[in-house]
Structures are given as C-alpha cells and as structure tokens.
Amino acid sequence: NYYETDSESEEEDSKMQILDEVKQEEIPEIEIVSQNFKEKMKEENEKRRKEESLKKKQLDEAYEKFMATLEKIKGSTIGVERTHELQAQRSKLPIFAEEQPIVEAINENSVVIVHGETGSGKTTQIPQFLYEAGYTSNGHLIGITEPRRVAAISMARRVGEELNQPEIVSYQIRFEGNRTDATKILFMTDGVLLKELQMDIQLAKYSVIIIDEAHERSMYSDVLIGLLSRICMLRAQQGFPLKLIIMSATLRVEDFTQKRLFPSTIPKLISVESRQFPVTIHFERRTPVDYLEAAYKKVCKIHEKLPEGAILVFLTGQLEVRKFMQWAMSRYSMRKSKKGERKRQKMLIKHSNEVKQVVDVEEFGVSDSLANFDDTKPRNSDLPANDSEDRTANLDEDGVLGYEFEDDLEDELFENNLPPPPAEIAPLYCLPLYSLLSSEKQRRVFEPVPDGCRLCVVATNVAETSLTIPNIRYVVDTGKEKRREHDPITGVSQFNVGWASQASAGQRSGRAGRVREGHAYRLYSSAVFEEFAKFSQPEILNKPVEQLVLHLKSMNIVKVANFPFPTVPNLDQIEDAEKKLIRLGALEMNVKNKQKEARITQLGRTLSMFPLSPQFAKILVMANQHKLLPYAVCLVSILSVREPMISVVSIRGMDSADTQQKMAEMLKQRRSWCGLGQGRRLGDLMVLLRAIGAADFEQMNQNECEKLGLRFKAMQEIRKMRRQLVNLINASCSLKEDLAIDTKMAPPTEEQAKMLRQILVACLSDQIAKRVDRSIANEEIPKGAYQSQKLEGHIFIDATSILYQEEPDFVLYQEIVQVQNRKCMQTVCAVEQEWLPKLAESYCNFQVVEDLEPKYDSKIGKVVQKCKVTFSERAWPLGEAD
Numbered sequence: 001n002y003y004e005t006d007s008e009s010e011e012e013d014s015k016m017q018i019l020d021e022v023k024q025e026e027i028p029e030i031e032i033v034s035q036n037f038k039e040k041m042k043e044e045n046e047k048r049r050k051e052e053s054l055k056k057k058q059l060d061e062a063y064e065k066f067m068a069t070l071e072k073i074k075g076s077t078i079g080v081e082r083t084h085e086l087q088a089q090r091s092k093l094p095i096f097a098e099e100q101p102i103v104e105a106i107n108e109n110s111v112v113i114v115h116g117e118t119g120s121g122k123t124t125q126i127p128q129f130l131y132e133a134g135y136t137s138n139g140h141l142i143g144i145t146e147p148r149r150v151a152a153i154s155m156a157r158r159v160g161e162e163l164n165q166p167e168i169v170s171y172q173i174r175f176e177g178n179r180t181d182a183t184k185i186l187f188m189t190d191g192v193l194l195k196e197l198q199m200d201i202q203l204a205k206y207s208v209i210i211i212d213e214a215h216e217r218s219m220y221s222d223v224l225i226g227l228l229s230r231i232c233m234l235r236a237q238q239g240f241p242l243k244l245i246i247m248s249a250t251l252r253v254e255d256f257t258q259k260r261l262f263p264s265t266i267p268k269l270i271s272v273e274s275r276q277f278p279v280t281i282h283f284e285r286r287t288p289v290d291y292l293e294a295a296y297k298k299v300c301k302i303h304e305k306l307p308e309g310a311i312l313v314f315l316t317g318q319l320e321v322r323k324f325m326q327w328a329m330s331r332y333s334m335r336k337s338k339k340g341e342r343k344r345q346k347m348l349i350k351h352s353n354e355v356k357q358v359v360d361v362e363e364f365g366v367s368d369s370l371a372n373f374d375d376t377k378p379r380n381s382d383l384p385a386n387d388s389e390d391r392t393a394n395l396d397e398d399g400v401l402g403y404e405f406e407d408d409l410e411d412e413l414f415e416n417n418l419p420p421p422p423a424e425i426a427p428l429y430c431l432p433l434y435s436l437l438s439s440e441k442q443r444r445v446f447e448p449v450p451d452g453c454r455l456c457v458v459a460t461n462v463a464e465t466s467l468t469i470p471n472i473r474y475v476v477d478t479g480k481e482k483r484r485e486h487d488p489i490t491g492v493s494q495f496n497v498g499w500a501s502q503a504s505a506g507q508r509s510g511r512a513g514r515v516r517e518g519h520a521y522r523l524y525s526s527a528v529f530e531e532f533a534k535f536s537q538p539e540i541l542n543k544p545v546e547q548l549v550l551h552l553k554s555m556n557i558v559k560v561a562n563f564p565f566p567t568v569p570n571l572d573q574i575e576d577a578e579k580k581l582i583r584l585g586a587l588e589m590n591v592k593n594k595q596k597e598a599r600i601t602q603l604g605r606t607l608s609m610f611p612l613s614p615q616f617a618k619i620l621v622m623a624n625q626h627k628l629l630p631y632a633v634c635l636v637s638i639l640s641v642r643e644p645m646i647s648v649v650s651i652r653g654m655d656s657a658d659t660q661q662k663m664a665e666m667l668k669q670r671r672s673w674c675g676l677g678q679g680r681r682l683g684d685l686m687v688l689l690r691a692i693g694a695a696d697f698e699q700m701n702q703n704e705c706e707k708l709g710l711r712f713k714a715m716q717e718i719r720k721m722r723r724q725l726v727n728l729i730n731a732s733c734s735l736k737e738d739l740a741i742d743t744k745m746a747p748p749t750e751e752q753a754k755m756l757r758q759i760l761v762a763c764l765s766d767q768i769a770k771r772v773d774r775s776i777a778n779e780e781i782p783k784g785a786y787q788s789q790k791l792e793g794h795i796f797i798d799a800t801s802i803l804y805q806e807e808p809d810f811v812l813y814q815e816i817v818q819v820q821n822r823k824c825m826q827t828v829c830a831v832e833q834e835w836l837p838k839l840a841e842s843y844c845n846f847q848v849v850e851d852l853e854p855k856y857d858s859k860i861g862k863v864v865q866k867c868k869v870t871f872s873e874r875a876w877p878l879g880e881a882d
C-alpha cells in the first residue's frame with residue numbers, strides 16, 4: 001500500500017527512487033556510479049521516449065497505410081439475411097461468439113492460425129465472417145482448400161444455404177465445379193489451388209486463402225502453406241496483402257509457426273473455446289484380432305442394452321463399411337421382409353459353422369443378455385484380401401484421378417433399412433459415410449432420424465474431423481486406419497491398414513461429446529494405445545514425390561530441397577524423383593553459377609499440366625503426336641486402375657472342371673482378339689483395348705466381364721476414368737477435333753499396336769523386366785522367371801496373361817502383385833530388345849567398342865560409333881548398337 005500510486009509507471013519510478021535511496025545510504029561509493037547512472041538513465045529515457053513516439057507515429061502511419069491497403073482487398077461490410085432456423089443453429093456453435101476477435105485478428109495479421117475442436121464451426125462459419133466483413137466486396141474471392149472432395153462439395157452447399165445465397169458459394173474439384181462470375185466464396189481441393197497457382201503465382205483474384213484441416217498434413221496442404229508463406233510476403237510488399245488462415249483441429253501447430261516458414265511475421269494463434277462434454281473412454285481388456293467383427297458386436301450390444309443415443313463407428317474403408325451395413329441389416333432390419341428373411345437364412349446357412357461364443361458382457365452388467373444373441377454375421381476373413389476397389393478409389397483425394405461408385409447394393413440396403421423391427425428392439429437406422437459416397441447419400445447423416453430409430457453411422461475417418469455428425473453419443477473406434485504407403489525402393493504404393501495415432505483416437509472419441517456426455521469404446525487395450533504414434537505422419541513423408549517435384553519445378557522452384565516445407569520430405573526421394581524425371585525428359589541438368597540444377601523442360605511443363613503422374617502424361621503427349629490419343633486414353637485408364645484383370649488367385653475353385661472349362665473359353669476368346677502379330681505382342685493390353693472398344697462395353701455387366709476374366713469394378717472405374725480423361729483433354733488441350741466420348745473404338749492396326757508398345761516403352765522404361773536366361777544360369781531357376789529393375793528375386797507373368805506361355809525376352813508390366821508365395825506381373829505386354837537403346841536411351845549404358853574406329857555414315861550424314869549396350873542399372877546385355 002505504501003507504494004500505491006495512480007499509475008503503474010509512477011509506481012515503478014517511486015520504487016526505483018527508494019532503491020536508489022537505500023543504495024545511497026548503505027554504499028556511498030556506488031553513489032557516484034549511481035549518480036552517473038541516474039543521469040545516463042535520464043538521457044536514455046529521454047531518448048527512448050523520443051524513439052517511442054517516433055515509433056508510435058510510424059506505427060500509426062503504417063497502420064493507416066495498412067488499413068488503406070486492407071480496404072483495397074476488403075470493401076465495406078455486407079449484410080446477410082439468413083433464415084431463422086439456420087441462424088439459430090449458427091448461434092449455438094462455439095465459434096459464433098468469437099466472430100469479432102477472429103475478424104479483428106485477421107484484419108490485423110497477415111497469417112492467422114485458428115485452432116478449434118472439430119464441430120466448433122471453423123469451416124462453415126469463418127468464410128461467412130469474412131464475407132460479411134467485406135473481404136469479397138472489391139471483387140475478390142475467399143478461397144478455402146479442403147483435403148477431401150467430399151468436404152469441398154458439402155461445405156460449399158452448407159455455407160450457401162446458411163448465407164441464403166447458394167449462387168455465391170461454389171466448389172471446384174478436379175473434374176467438376178459450379179464456379180460462376182457470381183462466386184464469392186470458393187471451396188476447392190488443395191490440388192485445385194495448386195493448379196491455379198501455376199497460372200497465377202500471386203493469386204491476385206483472392207483476398208483470403210483458408211487452408212482447412214491443416215492438421216491432417218496432406219501433401220498438398222503442406223506445399224500450399226509453404227508457397228503461401230512466400231506469396232503473402234510478396235503481396236504485402238506490393239501493398240496488396242493476402243490473408244492466410246490455417247485451420248487445425250489439433251493444437252500441434254509448431255510446424256506452421258517456424259521461422260523458416262514465416263521469417264518476418266509470427267502467425268497469430270486463435271483458439272476457439274471448445275464446448276465438449278465429458279466422454280468416458282472404455283478400453284478392451286484384450287485386443288480382438290478381427291476388429292470388424294468386434295465393432296459389429298459392440299454396436300449390437302450398445303443398441304440392445306444401452307439408453308438411446310446415436311452411434312458412430314470408425315472403420316477403415318468403403319468395403320468394410322458396406323460389409324458392416326450388410327450384417328447390421330440382416331440383424332435388425334430385414335426380419336419382417338420376406339426377401340430379407342431369405343437373405344438372412346442364406347447367410348445363416350453359409351456361416352452356421354462359424355457362429356462363435358460371444359465375448360463377455362460384464363461391461364454392461366448384463367450377463368445373460370446374449371442368450372438369444374444370434375451371431376449371424378460372416379467373419380471378417382470373408383472379405384477379399386485385397387480390398388482393391390477401395391484402394392483404387394482411395395488413390396486420389398486429388399493426387400491421381402478419382403472415381404466414385406454408384407452402388408446398386410446400397411440402394412437396395414437402404415430400401416430394406418426400415419421395415420418394422422422385432423417388437424422388443426428399436427430399429428437401427430444405419431447410414432454409411434465414406435469419402436467416395438455420393439454427396440446425396442452423405443447428406444443423410446445430417447437429416448433427421450426416422451421416429452423411434454437409433455442412428456448408427458458407419459464411417460471411415462472422414463468423420464474424424466472433416467464432417468461433424470450431430471448428436472453422437474456412442475463412438476466405437478477400431479483404432480485402425482488405412483494409409484497409403486509408398487515404398488521408395490520398388491516405387492509401389494499400397495494401402496495398408498494399421499493403427500491410427502493417439503491424436504486420431506482422441507478426435508474420434510471426442511465425437512461422442514458434442515451435445516451431451518458420451519462414451520467411446522476403443523476396441524483395443526490401453527497397452528496397445530500406448531504404442532500408437534502420438535500424431536499421424538505428414539503425408540509428404542510417404543508419397544511418391546515425382547509429381548510434386550515436377551509441380552514445384554513448373555512453378556520455378558528449382559531447388560526443391562530448399563523449399564519451406566512445414567515438414568521437410570526425404571531429400572533422397574527428391575533426388576531420386578529428379579533423376580527419374582530427367583530420364584523421362586521432363587527435367588534437364590543445367591549448370592548455373594557453377595552449380596548443377598535440374599530445370600524443367602518444355603516437355604516437363606506440358607506434363608505438369610496434367611493431373612496425372614508424369615509418365616502417364618507423357619503417354620498421352622506422345623500418343624497425340626502419333627494420332628493415337630483415343631487408344632492412349634484407354635491405356636492410361638487401364639494402367640491407373642488396380643488389377644483390371646482377374647488374377648489366378650482370385651479365381652475360386654481353380655481345380656474344378658467347370659472353372660477349367662471357363663478359363664479355357666476365356667483364353668480362347670482372348671487369343672482370337674489378339675491375333676498373332678503385333679496385337680499378340682501388345683498382350684493383355686490388347687485384350688483390354690478390345691474389351692473397352694467393344695460397342696457394348698458401357699453396358700457390360702458383371703457376368704460378361706467375368707467371362708472375359710475382367711474385374712467388373714475395375715471396368716467401371718476404367719469407364720469413369722476414360723470419360724474424365726476425355727473431358728480433361730477436350731477442356732485443356734487445343735486439339736483439332738474434340739475426342740469423342742462414345743466408347744466404340746476399332747482395334748488398333750498392326751502399325752498402331754506397334755507404335756503403342758513403343759510409346760509405353762519410352763514412358764514406362766522402369767517397368768520393364770527381363771526373362772532370366774536359364775541356359776547359362778544354374779538349374780535352380782524356375783521356369784518363367786523374370787527379373788525386374790527394382791526388386792530382388794524372381795518375378796513371374798501371371799498365369800491368366802495371354803503372354804504366359806510365350807515368355808518374351810523383355811516385357812513391360814503394369815504392377816507386381818504378391819500372389820501367395822510368388823511375385824506376379826499383372827497386365828503385361830512384350831518389348832522388343834532392339835528398341836531399348838533408342839526408346840529407353842537414358843536407361844542404357846553405352847560402352848564404346850575400342851577396336852572399332854568411329855565411321856562416317858553417309859546415309860544418315862553422321863559419324864557413328866559401335867557400342868556395347870547394357871540396359872538398366874542391372875546391366876542386362878542388349879548386344880551392340882550404333
């Protein structure tokens with residue numbers, strides 16, 4: 001109280017005086033120092049005051065200037081007339097109360113990171129706040145990027161509805177969009193914004209860019225953040241600032257605040273208060289082996305024993321979701337329908353020997369409750385081992401081309417979903433949710449649940465953070481997720497199911513506490529949980545980097561290794577990708593200031609315009625030069641779909657005479673399609689080209705496909721992909737004539753088939769394998785053994801291939817698939833040895849034959865020199881060539 005004064009600074013002064021006095025009294029020698037010190041302090045203070053007032057003046061000026069430039073990107077505020085109902089919904093969101101601080105933070109900072117729990121309203125509300133604050137009134141756009149196409153579409157629709165002006169909110173995903181001149185808020189996938197950056201590095205059309213779901217660390221969103229960190233600086237220097245908002249559902253944002261990324265600004269962090277109710281987490285005592293089965297049982301128990309409240313189940317993929325739905329249907333919904341009853345009977349018979357003792361139910365305090373629990377569902381092992389349509393579908397959230405399935409099965413299930421239930425148990429209203437489900441079907445999870453039903457959403461990790469389903473009370477978490485894992489050595493990418501991260505598990509559990517307290521059932525033990533990674537790995541660390549490298553190069557980022565990535569990818573992989581791109585002719589080595597740099601070539605620039613891997617893009621470009629584009633479109637569609645042909649292992653009951661017969665018929669048909677010349681050498685690709693070119697390809701049903709050994713799902717994907725490619729090419733390339741979408745296509749002539757093979761050799765040189773010469777090697781080499789450039793050990797041509805008997809010296813394969821204990825090449829065509837020095841020159845090693853002098857060849861007007869040629873790093877001899 002003694003020191004209490006009016007202002008804080010006075011208080012400080014008086015404190016200092018007293019200290020000085022004390023010093024004076026006790027240590028007189030110091031007094032002089034202190035006296036000097038005092039004067040010095042006075043001077044210093046004076047100086048500081050002056051400096052400060054100058055600084056303040058400068059700041060004021062800067063602020064005014066800033067506000068003026070802000071006006072440039074941001075006009076006057078805009079009023080919105082929302083419907084009463086939606087306004088009421090908005091006002092319940094935690095973020096609603098934070099509108100002002102958020103808008104102020106964005107006005108005053110060039111980079112803002114918004115953290116808020118999933119469901120707090122970030123995605124739907126922040127674009128509206130900015131719209132109302134005038135960020136679009138000078139004709140600029142607010143852009144929001146999403147890692148998932150689903151989210152881009154559904155959020156655009158939702159925000160349009162909330163604003164009561166659907167026409168100003170649009171979405172743009174790779175092949176479709178509804179952007180018009182009226183668009184003010186644009187939701188897009190991150191890949192789309194990257195493409196746009198290629199056209200306009202300043203993003204002059206935008207006043208704000210929002211990177212949503214940044215915590216997911218998708219490769220593109222990471223790259224975008226790196227690029228935008230520089231673009232913001234650039235635009236600020238030009239007095240035309242661009243606002244960058246990074247939105248994350250987790251607080252792990254240190255990667256985004258690094259000085260490397262933002263050297264001159266510290267991003268402003270805003271945390272939206274979360275309105276989360278307590279969630280009780282239940283672990284299993286023992287981790288079940290079959291998580292799908294465990295999830296199903298858990299859901300049954302919750303539904304039959306626990307009080308009302310919606311259930312959300314996390315599985316890993318589309319196929320699992322559908323399997324789960326089937327089981328749930330057979331138990332809860334089909335009982336009264338005759339058709340359903342028949343189906344159920346069938347299932348019961350099929351799986352009667354698999355009915356298992358149900359696990360203990362102590363957890364719910366009911367031990368006899370399962371006396372009449374009919375465990376009618378099949379086991380997980382019934383799932384095809386290679387969930388392959390799922391894999392292909394997943395291939396892309398934007399990386400490669402994507403597909404969406406129309407699913408008859410689903411409609412059927414939906415129709416049967418709600419017949420009257422057994423008297424004692426309410427019906428379970430099961431809805432699937434995965435990223436490639438059509439948006440209409442996805443919307444069902446937001447719609448009211450039919451009276452007297454319990455909602456059960458069976459989801460993949462789309463429901464983890466992208467979409468929030470209201471009213472969930474119980475979460476069932478398998479703890480698994482499907483990840484695309486890229487093997488940099490083989491270059492093969494695969495989807496693998498593995499444990500999710502602790503952060504994901506936390507997000508999943510959190511879904512149960514949005515409206516009241518809830519329960520999360522984790523289908524694994526707490527010991528297993530402890531072993532989970534804390535956070536999932538940024539995608540950039542396990543994706544093929546060629547497309548990324550080429551993309552960055554096309555934006556004139558030459559030293560990719562120096563790019564400000566939030567997480568720096570494997571530099572070796574970048575180097576490998578550069579090498580591969582140089583071999584493809586997309587990059588070339590330049591020496592600049594005595595430093596070697598791989599720069600993009602004209603071909604590279606062309607290739608980078610395609611949303612395809614550079615190899616596939618090159619196939620299209622070369623084919624166009626030779627007027628083979630329609631075939632090339634088919635080939636690329638085939639090659640980007642997994643396992644277009646049914647491989648031997650997938651043919652059930654191979655031993656039965658019936659199957660043998662079918663297989664013989666299939667091969668006969670295939671042989672007649674291929675003939676004996678070039679068509680035969682084009683191998684499985686010829687078979688596929690014939691099938692796709694057939695007039696009835698669009699209508700071909702499952703039965704007809706299987707007769708020809710073609711995988712039905714893959715054929716559907718190929719149709720879609722082909723249509724998309726045709727649209728893409730017609731939209732983006734100036735061809736003399738537009739490509740036709742109609743499918744009928746004459747088979748390639750001898751000459752064309754040969755040319756197509758040559759194009760494939762030139763573009764996919766690293767997928768060429770050589771037959772192991774058994775005459776010189778030891779006898780242990782099995783018949784039909786090949787060697788690839790990437791893998792150790794022997795590989796084989798799949799036995800269903802038309803070239804299986806032929807065993808050409810060199811073949812080109814689509815992919816290598818592990819088939820039981822053998823690695824098999826799928827979709828194979830033959831390669832002529834003598835082509836390699838010309839078409840795959842960069843893969844060849846030319847060694848001058850010393851005792852032969854170079855000679856002038858008057859026919860071609862060039863000096864030629866005989867060389868010994870070997871192919872690939874494995875030094876496969878190819879003989880001699882000029």
Ligand code: CDP
Pocket residue numbers: 093116117118119120121122123124125154155158446465466467468469470
């Ligand atoms: O982005 P964030 O996770 O923070 O939340 P959001 O996606 O903006 O969702 C806010 C709220 O809007 C949630 O409660 C959703 O359930 C709701 N919402 C909805 O009802 N219908 C949609 N199509 C999208 C969101």
Ligand code: MG
Pocket residue numbers: 119122123124212213465466
């Ligand atoms: Mg969101």
